[in-house]
Amino acid sequence: MTKFISFALCMTLLLSIPAVLHSARIFPYDYKIETLENGLTIISIPLDNPFIISYYTIVRSGSRNEIEPGKSGFAHFFEHMMFKGTKDVPREEYDDFLTLLGAGTNGYTTDDYTCYFVVFAGQENLESVVKTEADRFINLYYDEEMIKSEAPVIEGEYYASVSNPSRRIYETLRNTAFDLHSYKHTTMGYLKDILDMPNQFEYSKLYQKRFYAPDNSILLVVGDFEHDKLMEYARNYYGPWEKSNYTLVTPVEKAQTKQKRASYDWPSPTLPRLTIGFHGPAFSDETIDMAAMDLLAAVAFSSSSAFYQKLVIEEQKCQSFSTSFSDHRDPFLLIFNAVLKQEKDLPDIEEEIFKELERLKNEPVDPETLTKVKSNLKYSFANSLGTTDGIAGSLAYYINLTGDPNTVNKVFDLYEKITPEDIQEMTRKYFKITNSTVVTLTEGKGQ
Amino acid sequence: MKKSTIYLSGVLIVGLLLVFVSCSKKSSDRLHSELLPLDGNPLVSFRILINIGSANDPVEKEGLSQLTWSMLANGGSQDLSFTEISQMFYPIAAYMGLNVDKEMSVFTGQIHIDNLEKYYSIFKDMLLNPGFHEEDFIRLKTNQLNFLERSLVSNMDEQFGKEMLNLAMYEGHPYGHAEAGTVESVKSLTLEDVRAFYSKHFVQGNITLGLAGGYPADFPARIKSDFSALPTGHTPQLVLPEQKMPDGLELVISEKQTPATAISMGFPVSLSKKDSDYFALWIAVSHFGEHRQHVSHLFQKIREERGQNYGDYAYADHFIQGRNKFPAQNYGRQQQYFSIWIRPLANSNRHFALRQALLELKKLVQEGIPEERFELIRTYLLNYTKLYAQTVGERLGWQMDSTYYGYKDFLAEAQERLPKITREQVNNAIKKYLNFKNLFIAVITQDAQSFRDALVADTPSPITYAGPKPQDILNEDMIYEVFSLNVKSGNIRVVPATKFFQKTGIPKSE
Numbered sequence: 016m017t018k019f020i021s022f023a024l025c026m027t028l029l030l031s032i033p034a035v036l037h038s039a040r041i042f043p044y045d046y047k048i049e050t051l052e053n054g055l056t057i058i059s060i061p062l063d064n065p066f067i068i069s070y071y072t073i074v075r076s077g078s079r080n081e082i083e084p085g086k087s088g089f090a091h092f093f094e095h096m097m098f099k100g101t102k103d104v105p106r107e108e109y110d111d112f113l114t115l116l117g118a119g120t121n122g123y124t125t126d127d128y129t130c131y132f133v134v135f136a137g138q139e140n141l142e143s144v145v146k147t148e149a150d151r152f153i154n155l156y157y158d159e160e161m162i163k164s165e166a167p168v169i170e171g172e173y174y175a176s177v178s179n180p181s182r183r184i185y186e187t188l189r190n191t192a193f194d195l196h197s198y199k200h201t202t203m204g205y206l207k208d209i210l211d212m213p214n215q216f217e218y219s220k221l222y223q224k225r226f227y228a229p230d231n232s233i234l235l236v237v238g239d240f241e242h243d244k245l246m247e248y249a250r251n252y253y254g255p256w257e258k259s260n261y262t263l264v265t266p267v268e269k270a271q272t273k274q275k276r277a278s279y280d281w282p283s284p285t286l287p288r289l290t291i292g293f294h295g296p297a298f299s300d301e302t303i304d305m306a307a308m309d310l311l312a313a314v315a316f317s318s319s320s321a322f323y324q325k326l327v328i329e330e331q332k333c334q335s336f337s338t339s340f341s342d343h344r345d346p347f348l349l350i351f352n353a354v355l356k357q358e359k360d361l362p363d364i365e366e367e368i369f370k371e372l373e374r375l376k377n378e379p380v381d382p383e384t385l386t387k388v389k390s391n392l393k394y395s396f397a398n399s400l401g402t403t404d405g406i407a408g409s410l411a412y413y414i415n416l417t418g419d420p421n422t423v424n425k426v427f428d429l430y431e432k433i434t435p436e437d438i439q440e441m442t443r444k445y446f447k448i449t450n451s452t453v454v455t456l457t458e459g460k461g462q
Numbered sequence: 463m464k465k466s467t468i469y470l471s472g473v474l475i476v477g478l479l480l481v482f483v484s485c486s487k488k489s490s491d492r493l494h495s496e497l498l499p500l501d502g503n504p505l506v507s508f509r510i511l512i513n514i515g516s517a518n519d520p521v522e523k524e525g526l527s528q529l530t531w532s533m534l535a536n537g538g539s540q541d542l543s544f545t546e547i548s549q550m551f552y553p554i555a556a557y558m559g560l561n562v563d564k565e566m567s568v569f570t571g572q573i574h575i576d577n578l579e580k581y582y583s584i585f586k587d588m589l590l591n592p593g594f595h596e597e598d599f600i601r602l603k604t605n606q607l608n609f610l611e612r613s614l615v616s617n618m619d620e621q622f623g624k625e626m627l628n629l630a631m632y633e634g635h636p637y638g639h640a641e642a643g644t645v646e647s648v649k650s651l652t653l654e655d656v657r658a659f660y661s662k663h664f665v666q667g668n669i670t671l672g673l674a675g676g677y678p679a680d681f682p683a684r685i686k687s688d689f690s691a692l693p694t695g696h697t698p699q700l701v702l703p704e705q706k707m708p709d710g711l712e713l714v715i716s717e718k719q720t721p722a723t724a725i726s727m728g729f730p731v732s733l734s735k736k737d738s739d740y741f742a743l744w745i746a747v748s749h750f751g752e753h754r755q756h757v758s759h760l761f762q763k764i765r766e767e768r769g770q771n772y773g774d775y776a777y778a779d780h781f782i783q784g785r786n787k788f789p790a791q792n793y794g795r796q797q798q799y800f801s802i803w804i805r806p807l808a809n810s811n812r813h814f815a816l817r818q819a820l821l822e823l824k825k826l827v828q829e830g831i832p833e834e835r836f837e838l839i840r841t842y843l844l845n846y847t848k849l850y851a852q853t854v855g856e857r858l859g860w861q862m863d864s865t866y867y868g869y870k871d872f873l874a875e876a877q878e879r880l881p882k883i884t885r886e887q888v889n890n891a892i893k894k895y896l897n898f899k900n901l902f903i904a905v906i907t908q909d910a911q912s913f914r915d916a917l918v919a920d921t922p923s924p925i926t927y928a929g930p931k932p933q934d935i936l937n938e939d940m941i942y943e944v945f946s947l948n949v950k951s952g953n954i955r956v957v958p959a960t961k962f963f964q965k966t967g968i969p970k971s972e
Contacts, residue, residue: 067849114756114842115842117844117848117849134849163930167770171765171770174772174805180616213929285617318552328597328601331604334604334605390553391553397504404852
């Protein structure tokens with residue numbers, strides 16, 4: 016009882032955020048980086064908070080890596096196969112190991128990376144976690160029958176969101192906006208490819224060989240452990256993992272020269288939706304393009320912006336409005352999403368968005384508002400660092416982009432330097448009507 | 463002089479603290495409080511809990527509690543418009559969250575200590591001096607209507623299924639409508655209704671001030687003083703009618719065009735976290751269907767062995783989380799229910815999956831938890847629950863729930879009690895609280911009539927696979943596919959999806 020209470024009292028980190036918000040580094044924790052001979056990078060962040068360890072394996076492969084036709088959704092499918100166990104530790108034994116550990120565990124797949132995490136209590140369990148995780152990455156075992164058995168689960172996951180119109184309009188936007196790049200499809204993939212997954216045993220082996228390798232993966236460990244112990248275990252257990260030496264070449268999207276449009280008929284009652292995507296920059300912690308877009312989204316279109324307030328709060332033509340300018344390794348889309356109250360307003364809202372972008376090309380954003388936005392970004396990031404898992408999850412996002420944890424500090428440095436004129440210049444660069452794709456979703460006869 | 467000032471300030475602070483502490487003892491007409499000071503923590507978390515939820519909605523005014531609390535959390539104050547509040551919150555990354563349940567609702571917020579003063583002055587005004595502006599009312603009422611008319615029945619089948627189960631389980635009961643109300647009732651709500659509901663229920667005795675993190679020592683006394691401006695008094699706790707058990711399998715099937723079938727089922731249970739039997743039943747239900755974990759038996763049988771869907775879970779009490787793994791806090795209820803959630807699966811497998819879930823439930827009830835699983839699950843829960851309260855806000859939420867259910871610390875209590883529970887106690891709890899014959903079942907599917915006919919005729923429902931399966935699975939399938947559900951035709955209601963949530967209760971079947 017006493018032990019548990021003291022454990023609970025200590026679980027929440029005593030972060031040194033106040034100093035951080037006024038210092039040069041937004042990420043306040045010291046980290047160590049070591050690379051094994053086989054290329055596996057290990058990022059270690061030992062903390063003083065007792066008990067909890069967040070153990071993240073980041074494989075820098077996501078749906079971006081699905082470059083062959085017919086293979087959309089494969090990164091996500093392979094994430095599922097990673098829970099099938101090995102000859103030494105079959106799936107049931109792996110499940111029992113995690114069950115006894117009481118670990119919070121799972122995986123997720125994005126466009127650019129796939130992440131596996133085990134969050135558990137007790138540094139005495141670290142070696143067994145390193146050993147078991149290394150085993151499944153090096154010695155994963157499954158046969159053709161297991162592929163056929165798991166494939167319908169993906170179909171089930173697709174069905175879990177089949178009634179969500181946001182998912183459908185997003186798929187339509189990407190499929191329309193991209194011609195060549197693998198960002199054309201979502202992480203879930205096309206249904207026809209999902210239905211063909213039972214036949215992809217051979218391809219799964221090729222995918223594993225190419226991407227599930229130490230030179231394409233990063234181990235990120237945050238919490239209550241000693242760095243030297245972690246490295247000792249990592250060298251022992253990950254040492255035999257063989258390099259891939261595979262270089263991915265993603266197709267280069269040709270510049271879009273005229274606006275594209277698409278529509279989607281929803282088979283039952285729904286609020287009308289509008290989404291507009293512009294081809295934007297790839298993530299960079301060196302050049303200002305993407306960082307300026309982050310600031311633009313916040314200054315001009317966040318819930319505190321005049322534009323949002325007009326559409327959602329004052330005129331109330333939109334039930335919700337948001338932007339999604341997400342960081343990607345290759346150039347992705349800068350997306351505007353609106354859920355409207357009435358279908359008749361679709362042309363007006365579309366026009367309002369383009370009009371606002373034109374205004375922003377001609378008028379620099381208010382410097383005072385920009386300062387507030389920079390403050391928001393800092394406090395939002397600081398708020399995400401309240402637990403070991405928060406730290407690991409936030410950092411995994413940035414590590415996937417460049418492989419370097421210092422990227423997060425560099426991005427916030429860029430934010431500090433960016434001026435209203437920089438934002439204006441970037442707005443002119445990316446928000447051209449010929450570079451846009453407009454998709455609407457309305458109540459219709461059905462697909 | 464300076465020394466005396468400091469001394470006097472100290473006396474004042476201690477005095478205020480004493481007043482606060484003395485008032486934090488439960489007194490039905492005065493404010494309650496839950497404090498979790500964490501010296502040095504840079505975050506401050508607020509949970510202002512009110513013991514009023516949708517079960518308190520007046521008849522024909524269903525949805526009023528949600529709309530009223532939403533006017534506080536998402537509307538302007540007397541001094542500030544909602545636009546101004548949004549603009550002031552933004553630089554400090556602040557928000558006010560709101561969860562509304564049947565018998566309690568909670569306003570939440572978290573702020574960095576740097577911005578505590580700025581945040582609290584607005585947060586306080588939103589709750590104590592709400593503006594009740596006409597334009598906010600129109601916006602929020604329209605959103606609530608759109609949720610009921612468009613989103614719930616058309617854009618989120620998993621949530622729709624859970625709401626249908628609630629309607630079926632609680633017909634004629636104060637729990638028997640969605641928190642958002644019904645289309646008819648929400649359309650009738652006026653701003654005067656909202657004002658009156660606020661005046662009647664937003665009173666001291668209904669409110670618990672929850673505060674956690676690195677706040678200054680005198681801060682609780684300030685909050686207490688500010689909220690003491692509210693009228694004293696309290697709303698008597700609802701006297702709920704006895705929960706109605708289903709008579710056999712009672713199905714409500716919602717017809718809509720969809721490639722996937724969503725299924726939720728359950729029945730009321732006569733226990734909650736406050737009962738000592740809860741810990742034994744918790745082990746049983748964790749074994750049977752731990753939320754979003756491989757350890758769930760149903761997950762293993764339906765997803766892992768047969769690849770039918772994304773996941774299959776069971777719950778010993780009300781559980782709102784979808785993708786999130788850990789239980790949410792501040793959803794306390796006097797009455798609880800056991801439920802099973804089968805995530806959407808191909809329409810062709812709906813009959814098989816329903817049979818499978820119910821046969822597995824039958825085995826659990828008749829055979830109890832297997833010996834090897836008992837030890838495994840008990841150890842699992844002992845370790846897994848250590849991850850339940852990681853953030854400042856979650857810890858505060860659990861502390862408040864502990865008080866609601868009569869514990870000093872529910873999670874610490876679990877660490878004490880779980881190791882002492884025997885398999886026999888678990889099996890006794892299963893026998894006492896669970897059954898496999900009487901369940902409410904909510905289904906969203908297309909071609910509902912043919913499903914209804916197949917259920918009544920008890921038609922075999924074989925399953926097919928894309929590839930070969932081990933013989934033991936195929937043998938088990940032969941048992942599942944003919945497992946008799948014994949559904950009476952009068953126990954099935956088929957209703958078009960768009961008819962739901964227009965009025966209270968289940969719409970008349972076609």
